[in-house]
Amino acid sequence: MSKIKLTIDGRKVQIEQGKTILDAAKKINVKIPTLCYHEDLCVAGNCRVCVVEVAGSRALQASCAIPAQEGMEIRTNTPKVRNARKDIIAMLVSEHNTQCTTCYRSTNCELQTLSAEYNIDNNRYLSILKPNIEVDRSSWSIEKDDSKCVRCQRCVRTCSELQHVNALTVSHKGKDMKISTFHDLPLKDVVCTNCGQCVNRCPTGALTERRYFDEVWEAIGDPTKHVVMNTAPSVRVALGEMLGYPVGTRVTGKMVTAMRRLGVDSVLDTDFSADLTILEEGTELLVRLKKALVDKDDTVKLPLLTSCSPGWVKFCEHLYPDHLGHLSTCKSPQQMFGALTKTYYADKKGIDPKDIVSVAIMPCAAKKFEANRGEMKDSGFQDIDAGLTTRELGHMIRQTGLNFLELEESTYDSIMGESTGAGVIFGATGGVMEAALRTAYEIVTGREVPFADLNITAVRGMEGIREASILIEDAVPEWSFLEGVEMKVAVAHGLINAREIMDQIAAGESPYHFIEVMACPGGCIGGGGQPIPTNEEIRKARVAAIYEEDMNMTLRKSHENPEIQTIYKDFLKEPLSHVSHNLLHTTYRKRQHY
Amino acid sequence: MKNYICYSINNTLNQFNMADTEKLVEQLVTQHGKTRNSLLPVLQGVVREEHFLSDTAMIAIAKALNLSSADVYGTASFYTFLETEPRGENIIRVCKTITCKMKGKQQVIEAIENHLKIKEGETTRNKKFTLLAANCLGWCHKGPVMLVNDDVYPHVAPDQIVDILDKYC
Numbered sequence: 001m002s003k004i005k006l007t008i009d010g011r012k013v014q015i016e017q018g019k020t021i022l023d024a025a026k027k028i029n030v031k032i033p034t035l036c037y038h039e040d041l042c043v044a045g046n047c048r049v050c051v052v053e054v055a056g057s058r059a060l061q062a063s064c065a066i067p068a069q070e071g072m073e074i075r076t077n078t079p080k081v082r083n084a085r086k087d088i089i090a091m092l093v094s095e096h097n098t099q100c101t102t103c104y105r106s107t108n109c110e111l112q113t114l115s116a117e118y119n120i121d122n123n124r125y126l127s128i129l130k131p132n133i134e135v136d137r138s139s140w141s142i143e144k145d146d147s148k149c150v151r152c153q154r155c156v157r158t159c160s161e162l163q164h165v166n167a168l169t170v171s172h173k174g175k176d177m178k179i180s181t182f183h184d185l186p187l188k189d190v191v192c193t194n195c196g197q198c199v200n201r202c203p204t205g206a207l208t209e210r211r212y213f214d215e216v217w218e219a220i221g222d223p224t225k226h227v228v229m230n231t232a233p234s235v236r237v238a239l240g241e242m243l244g245y246p247v248g249t250r251v252t253g254k255m256v257t258a259m260r261r262l263g264v265d266s267v268l269d270t271d272f273s274a275d276l277t278i279l280e281e282g283t284e285l286l287v288r289l290k291k292a293l294v295d296k297d298d299t300v301k302l303p304l305l306t307s308c309s310p311g312w313v314k315f316c317e318h319l320y321p322d323h324l325g326h327l328s329t330c331k332s333p334q335q336m337f338g339a340l341t342k343t344y345y346a347d348k349k350g351i352d353p354k355d356i357v358s359v360a361i362m363p364c365a366a367k368k369f370e371a372n373r374g375e376m377k378d379s380g381f382q383d384i385d386a387g388l389t390t391r392e393l394g395h396m397i398r399q400t401g402l403n404f405l406e407l408e409e410s411t412y413d414s415i416m417g418e419s420t421g422a423g424v425i426f427g428a429t430g431g432v433m434e435a436a437l438r439t440a441y442e443i444v445t446g447r448e449v450p451f452a453d454l455n456i457t458a459v460r461g462m463e464g465i466r467e468a469s470i471l472i473e474d475a476v477p478e479w480s481f482l483e484g485v486e487m488k489v490a491v492a493h494g495l496i497n498a499r500e501i502m503d504q505i506a507a508g509e510s511p512y513h514f515i516e517v518m519a520c521p522g523g524c525i526g527g528g529g530q531p532i533p534t535n536e537e538i539r540k541a542r543v544a545a546i547y548e549e550d551m552n553m554t555l556r557k558s559h560e561n562p563e564i565q566t567i568y569k570d571f572l573k574e575p576l577s578h579v580s581h582n583l584l585h586t587t588y589r590k591r592q593h594y
Numbered sequence: 595m596k597n598y599i600c601y602s603i604n605n606t607l608n609q610f611n612m613a614d615t616e617k618l619v620e621q622l623v624t625q626h627g628k629t630r631n632s633l634l635p636v637l638q639g640v641v642r643e644e645h646f647l648s649d650t651a652m653i654a655i656a657k658a659l660n661l662s663s664a665d666v667y668g669t670a671s672f673y674t675f676l677e678t679e680p681r682g683e684n685i686i687r688v689c690k691t692i693t694c695k696m697k698g699k700q701q702v703i704e705a706i707e708n709h710l711k712i713k714e715g716e717t718t719r720n721k722k723f724t725l726l727a728a729n730c731l732g733w734c735h736k737g738p739v740m741l742v743n744d745d746v747y748p749h750v751a752p753d754q755i756v757d758i759l760d761k762y763c
Contacts (some may be wrong), residue, residue: 135673168664169662180664182664191663
C-alpha cells in the first residue's frame, strides 16, 4: 500500500493512504483532543473538537474526518486552533448539565477532562441547558439523562454499527435534536437488549448503568443479613484499570481481599457456576445430538445456542422469537449461582435463605435486567438480589478508602468458590465454546481434546464470527453414535454478528451443531459494565489476561472441579436431573419486535 | 419522555383503522421498493393519505423495510412536513420568519385563530384543520405567506382567511 508523507507541527510522518490526519498525529504521539470520535465506530465529525490548521485552507479542519494527503502541512497547536477548540468546548458546556460534583462519571468524563484542559470558565457562554429534563430510570439496566448529552451520537452509532439493534436514534433537528428511542418511549418499553455498549462509549454521564451499590451497602451494614458476592470471570482482568493498574492486569487475589474488606460475608466465584454451566449445557448438547442422530427426532433444535449472555438472550426474544428453541435452557452462570446460593449454599451453611443477600459482580449491564426477570425466583426467593457492574465494584472499593495497590492477595471462600481455567475463559469470546469442547470431547471419547495444552486456538481471536470443527474418533461405547461425526461449531460476538448467525438459522441453512454467542464485542471482557474507556487494544489486553489466568490454573476442565463433583454427588445428582431442571434451567418468551 | 399511559391514549387518537394503515404501507412499499432509500417516499405517502404518521404506520414501515422503529421515527421527526402527531385533514402553515413577521403574519395567525377557535399548534375539534407556524417558505418578496396543504397563498391578508379556508371545508 502506498505511503503518504505529510508534516505535523514541523515533524515529518508517513502513513498509509486512506488514514486520517488524526491517525497520522497519533503515530508520532501528537495528541489531538476528540469527543465524538471513537476507535470502534465510524467517523461522525460532528463535535469539531479535533480541529487543526491545514496549510492552504482557510477554515480549520476536523482531523478525525479528513484523510491525510501528500505534502499536507498540519498545525495542531496554534492560537487559532486553541481558541477554536476552547470555543467549541465552551459551547458544548453551555448546553450541558454541569453538576459534575454529583455525577457518576465525574473524573471519568471526557467533556469534564477537556473542559479542565482548556480551562473553560462559565463566563464565556451563558448556560442554555433546557430546564426540567427528566432522567429515564425505567430500565433495570440503563439510565438515560439527556441533560448530560452532548449529541456526539456515539451511542447511536454503537447501537447501529456494533449491535445492529438501533434502539437509539437521532430525532428532531437543530436545537431540538436529541437522542431518542422510538417516539422517545422509556427504555424499558423499547427493543433494547440492555447490553450497555452505549454506556461504555458515552463520553459523559448521559448514559450510565442503573446503580444498586447503595442497597448493597445497606445489606452489608445489616448484621442480620448474610451477604454473598460472586465475581464473573472477566471482572478480575478489568477491575485493576479503575484502581491504578495498567490495562490487562490480573487482580484476582487483591479483588477478593478488597471485597472481604468491604464487609462481605462470603466472597465466591461465578467461575464455579460457569463450570456447572459446562456440565449442564454440554450434556444438553449431547442429548440433543442423540435425539437428532439416533432417535431421528426431527423436532429437536440444532444448532444449540449458548445462553450465558443476557443481552443476547433478550435480542433473540425481541428479534428472533420463532427460534427460541435453539437457545440452551441453561440459565446464565449468574442465575445458576443465585439459585444455588439460596438453596444448596444456604443448606450447607445452615443459613436461612431469607437472610441471604446475593450480589453478582458482573462485566454487564444486561445482568441487572436478568436478575430482575420474573422467572428468576426458583430458589423461592429472588435468586440474585443485585447485579453490580465492574465499575460499581470499583466505586465501592474507592469508597472504602482501600489502597488497592498495597492489598495482600487472598483466595475465594468456600463453598462455591472453586473453579477451573475452563470457567475463567468464559470471560472472553470463544471461551464458553472452548470450555464446552474440553469437557464434551472428553466425555465422548474418554480422551483430552487434541490441542496442545488444551488451548483450542481455532475458537479464539477477535474476528466477528469464527468457526471450527472437531472430528470425533474412537468414541466410548455410550456415545458411539457420534463416531466419525464432525462436530461443527461457531463463535460470534457483537450482536451484528449474532444477527448473521440467526438469519442463517431462520433460513434453515445453519451448518453448525453448537454456537456460542456473546452480545458484546470481545465477549464479557468488553461488556457494558466494564471500565471505560474500551477499544480493540484494551479488549485484546483483557483477553490475553484471561488466557494467562487459565494457563495458571491447576485444573482447566470444568468436570474436574472438585466442588462441581461434590454438588452433583450431594445435591444435583446428575446433569439435567430433576433438581437441575428446577434450579438451573429456564424458559424464554417472545417480546415485541418493533 | 412520554409515559406509557400517554402512549396508549395517543394510539387511540389515531383515527385510522390499523388494517387500512398497514395496507397503505404495503402498497407504498410495493410502489417504491423495499430498500432503505424508499423510506422517505413511503413516509410522504402515508402523510399524504393520513395527515400524520401514527405509531401503527411507523411500525408497519419499519417491518416492511427491515428497519428498527426508532430509525423510522428518527427520520420522520427530522422533517417538519412529516408529522408524527395527529393532525387535521388540512394543515395550515403560516411563515413565522422575519420578513413575513414584518409584513403582518401575526394578524394573519390571529384571523385564523379567531375563525377556527384554535391556537397555533392545535387541531379543530372536527379534525378539519391544524394550524402550525413554519420556517421560511421562500416567499419573502410576497409575504406574509400561508400554505394550506400544498397550496401557497402569498400576500395573504387577514380578511381573506374566511374565504380561503371555506374552500377546504
